[in-house]
């Protein structure tokens with residue numbers, strides 16, 4: 115490769131590099147920097163404060179009156195609850211999305227197009243509107259509440275403002291992110307492999323476990339990441355359907371930037387969240403590489 | 408009574424589609440396949456070979472009729488309950504599994520002990536000479552190697568019956584010839600009944616103990632390759648397998664009178680128009696006036712092992728003679744010659 119070639123490459127890559135630096139690198143760097151600063155008295159950040167890791171310490175340790183550090187599990191609990199909530203949502207999306215995607219792939223081309231449209235329609239509706247819709251369905255006297263009350267003999271059931279409501283809302287919001295990647299795998303799936311599995315003695319359930327799911331694994335992993343990661347940071351659904359009682363990480367972060375006006379602490383939580391997500395993705399990528407090696 | 412057949416197919420019919428759109432693909436097909444027989448379904452594309460195979464495998468269920476395997480009625484049994492394995496046309500190897508995992512699949516489904524699985528996988532791979540590829544993925548293999556793995560995978564559970572749907576059609580000619588020989592050896596070694604599907608008549612004749620020629624969802628003729636080749640009963644069978652000369656004639660009390668020629672002493676059950684068939688290598692070129700009829704020599708082609716003469720009959724039709732006698736010189740092009748037809752080589756055909 116000649117020198118002018120190298121130069122040409124750099125020049126051609128420049129716009130992309132600048133865009134990445136400006137739109138991804140700079141905000142992330144800013145967030146990282148802010149997370150090391152202190153909360154300002156009037157604005158969210160005291161730009162003049164000396165950088166320290168105090169905000170990160172605050173996630174786990176609390177300063178007592180006499181200055182000793184004691185363990186504060188509040189944020190850890192919220193963090194674990196968020197992971198659990200996101201995991202449950204991912205699982206629900208898998209349980210619902212997998213059969214739907216499988217069924218969609220078995221339709222005629224027209225049927226597939228119609229189903230794809232139906233699956234993507236919620237994307238075109240505002241997130242708030244969709245959550246308020248669930249609010250109406252789940253609230254006391256809503257039609258689902260009435261139906262459940264009619265079937266459940268032990269008094270009225272509270273459907274709204276709890277973890278279940280949040281799980282329902284999140285599952286509804288993120289289901290398309292599961293269905294679409296899984297469907298794209300099933301669409302290309304060679305169904306003769308299932309016949310081969312049956313031929314070799316596998317029942318329907320065994321063929322699903324040993325052939326369909328493994329071959330669909332890339333789509334399942336992609337879909338799971340696409341659901342799990344935004345779920346971890348979700349704040350609209352937990353705020354509306356959880357009634358503010360069941361906080362998730364997204365709500366804590368939003369509160370720091372909003373009412374609490376403590377941007378550095380919000381930034382610190384965001385950095386930790388980001389780190390956890392990157393870790394999860396790296397682990398998954400490594401695991402997949404090892405499997406396909 | 409001990410069952411001597413591996414497969415007994417009785418009056419099987421199958422249609423695809425519903426109502427007015429239904430298309431009948433198999434019409435009242437009956438086949439018996441003996442133990443350890445190499446049985447071939449031969450016919451042009453679309454004649455229903457694959458459908459019949461899929462009925463035996465259990466991927467489709469017959470509309471009527473019955474299928475028994477080793478005396479057991481499997482007409483409505485799902486594929487995973489049949490003692491049958493299939494070598495698919497496109498191999499259908501599991502892409503996410505290695506070669507040995509592919510071969511072990513059925514053994515694991517049978518929940519055999521681990522060391523036994525390892526041993527049988529080894530045996531199956533050895534049979535197709537693929538031991539060194541055990542750890543590879545199917546995508547790393549050539550077509551011929553994938554073919555071998557598909558065979559090993561289907562043979563590993565030691566099925567009573569192996570179904571092969573045009574297993575060699577994706578291979579190039581040289582590899583196909585090699586695999587044909589291997590298949591035949593494998594079948595003899597393993598002692599398994601083969602139900603083989605092909606549209607290649609040469610392949611069918613070379614490999615099979617018996618051949619069933621299919622057309623339009625029906626079996627026209629069934630028998631050993633020699634019988635199919637030398638004594639075709641249908642015009643379609645005669646035409647489909649190798650070169651053949653067809654002569655129109657009129658059956659009378661004393662035999663068959665060939666259009667523009669003599670009456671030949673061929674026995675026909677009832678008088679009327681018939682078609683006589685004779686292979687080019689069974690007809691002989693003789694001096695004009697001494698044969699059954701005369702014709703004009705259009706062209707002679709020297710083929711090394713034989714000479715192929717193309718004649719034109721008085722009726723305008725073509726007639727081929729394949730002469731393997733090397734000493735006899737070919738007559739001049741355009742000259743009048745005679746055609747001799749040995750009576751024992753003549754076939755009377757149904758339409």
Ligand SMILES: Nc1ncnc2c1ncn2[C@@H]1O[C@H](COP(=O)(O)OP(=O)(O)O)[C@@H](O)[C@H]1O
Pocket residue numbers: 423424432450451452453454455456457458459
């Ligand atoms: N699943 C199906 N649905 C509708 N028609 C089919 C189906 N499978 C096969 N056919 C039709 O049945 C006929 C026989 O097909 P097939 O058994 O595959 O023939 P072959 O294997 O001899 O080429 C063809 O006309 C084909 O179009």
Ligand SMILES: [Mg+2]
Pocket residue numbers: 456457458
């Ligand atoms: Mg076919």
